[in-house]
Amino acid sequence: MHNTLGFSDLLLLIDERSTAFRSAVSSAPSLDAQVPTCPEWTLHDLAGHIGGGRRAWAATIAAGPGATAKAVYNGPAAPREPEALDAWLAESTRQLLDALKEAGPDRGSWVGWADSQSPATCAAVARRQVQEIAMHTYDAQVTAGDPRPLPDVVALDGVDEFLHTCVSTTSAWPHEPATLHYHVTEGRSWSVRFDADGARIGPVDGTPDVSGTGPAGDLLLWFYGRIVPGTLKLEGDVRVIDQLIEWEPA
Numbered sequence: 001m002h003n004t005l006g007f008s009d010l011l012l013l014i015d016e017r018s019t020a021f022r023s024a025v026s027s028a029p030s031l032d033a034q035v036p037t038c039p040e041w042t043l044h045d046l047a048g049h050i051g052g053g054r055r056a057w058a059a060t061i062a063a064g065p066g067a068t069a070k071a072v073y074n075g076p077a078a079p080r081e082p083e084a085l086d087a088w089l090a091e092s093t094r095q096l097l098d099a100l101k102e103a104g105p106d107r108g109s110w111v112g113w114a115d116s117q118s119p120a121t122c123a124a125v126a127r128r129q130v131q132e133i134a135m136h137t138y139d140a141q142v143t144a145g146d147p148r149p150l151p152d153v154v155a156l157d158g159v160d161e162f163l164h165t166c167v168s169t170t171s172a173w174p175h176e177p178a179t180l181h182y183h184v185t186e187g188r189s190w191s192v193r194f195d196a197d198g199a200r201i202g203p204v205d206g207t208p209d210v211s212g213t214g215p216a217g218d219l220l221l222w223f224y225g226r227i228v229p230g231t232l233k234l235e236g237d238v239r240v241i242d243q244l245i246e247w248e249p250a
Contacts, residue, residue: 005157007105010126011097013154017133018093021050022086024140031080037139037226046143047085048078050136051092057129058092058099061122065108100126117201118165128165131158135224155217156186162223163190163201170198171249178240181208184216194240198249210236 005013025031031044038046052073059071079085103109105123118124134154141147150158159182173194180192181204189204212219214232221227234241 005127005153007100007123007126009153010123010130011100013130013151014097014100014126014133015093016151017130017137017154018050018054018089021133021137021140022089024137024144024146025089026082026086027146028140028144031082031085033143035139035143037142043140043143044078044080044085046136046139047089050133051078051089053132054092054096054129057125058095061096061099061103061109061125063110064103065110065120067110070110070112096129113165115170115198116165117168118161124165127157127161130154131161134158135226138221138226150217150220152186152216155215155220156184156188158220159184159216159223160188160190162220163192166223167192167244168199168201169249172196172198174247175240175243178210178237178243179206179208180240180244181211182219183211183213184219185214186216188216194244208236210234210238210240212241 025043025047028043031042031047033043035041035043035046041049052075055075056071056073060067063071079088100122103122105121105126107122108120109122109125111118111120111125114120134150138147138150163182173196175194177195180194181189183189191202191204191208193200193202212229212232212234218227218231222229222232
């Protein structure tokens with residue numbers, strides 16, 4: 001896994017994206033507004049997910065590498081009064097950052113990606129948290145009517161993190177073996193090989209069955225189902241991508 005961001009960089013990005021999330025929530029006309037990119041949630045639901053989820057991850061990290069499951073948040077619900085909600089969200093971020101700082105990057109942690117190519121470390125948890133908060137910040141901005149491009153550093157690292165954490169697996173690929181290449185216009189490329197051994201991420205080599213090319217931000221938003229691939233160039237046997245989207249590894 002290629003990660004150019006240090007642990008301190010990841011902590012700063014968690015704080016920065018969390019601040020951007022709070023700003024988007026505060027600027028929205030109503031906490032009862034439906035989130036277009038997560039239509040089952042209102043903005044207040046989304047805020048509760050972000051705040052409660054960060055507190056649950058803080059508790060998971062604090063539990064140490066011996067934890068066998070993610071902690072469950074059982075604290076107070078997200079407030080509905082705007083100033084109280086903003087303070088509650090800020091405190092959620094503080095708890096997460098404090099837990100990560102206390103643990104350090106190399107300590108083990110429970111993770112939900114045991115068979116992927118991402119390690120089960122606090123640094124990997126921090127990297128995943130940047131992406132989850134960034135994506136939901138985009139959701140909140142869409143709800144507030146002010147969607148903004150993902151920061152370049154978040155988007156570029158996010159493509160690499162998504163492939164290694166969410167795509168790579170040791171579960172057998174149920175279709176014909178295939179190779180998929182992703183290229184971002186910022187100058188990086190990845191290869192995904194699908195076969196009986198699962199899905200593995202590696203350097204680009206040879207001719208793929210299918211490829212996708214575009215800006216890192218657009219590619220990442222497409223990965224998470226926030227946009228359609230209209231700005232992306234897909235070439236080759238796109239059935240492989242359809243199979244990947246539908247695939248539910250064991």
